[in-house]
Amino acid sequence: MSMTTQRRPQTLAALISSGELAGFRPGQPAELLSGINDIDPEVCAASRCELCGQRGLTLRPFTLWRDRRTGAWSEYRTFAECPMCAHVSEF
Ligand SMILES: [Zn+2]
Numbered sequence: 001m002s003m004t005t006q007r008r009p010q011t012l013a014a015l016i017s018s019g020e021l022a023g024f025r026p027g028q029p030a031e032l033l034s035g036i037n038d039i040d041p042e043v044c045a046a047s048r049c050e051l052c053g054q055r056g057l058t059l060r061p062f063t064l065w066r067d068r069r070t071g072a073w074s075e076y077r078t079f080a081e082c083p084m085c086a087h088v089s090e091f
Contacts (some may be wrong), residue, residue: 006070006088009082009088010087011032011086013018015079021077023065024075025062025064025065027080029063029073029076030033040059043091044056044059044080044091045057049082049089050089051082051087052082052084054083054084054085057080057081057082058080058081058083059078060079060080061076061078062077062078063075066078077090
């Protein structure tokens with residue numbers, strides 16, 4: 001993702017409608033529910049919005065599933081969403 005200087009929030013809705021998250025579904029692979037992923041909500045909660053400075057962001061994980069029935073996945077992305085301005089930044 002190319003990062004340009006932005007004044008307006010980059011929202012999840014905009015990311016989704018732009019096709020940036022095409023094929024991704026909200027959620028995270030089961031094996032990431034323990035381990036490295038445990039830290040993300042805490043990191044989010046302690047982070048500030050890069051746009052408006054609000055502290056306390058919400059974790060928004062997205063997974064590109066290869067086969068959801070078997071739990072096979074090919075890509076995992078996490079975003080932090082600002083509760084004030086709805087800006088999201090990728091972790
Ligand atoms: Zn914000």
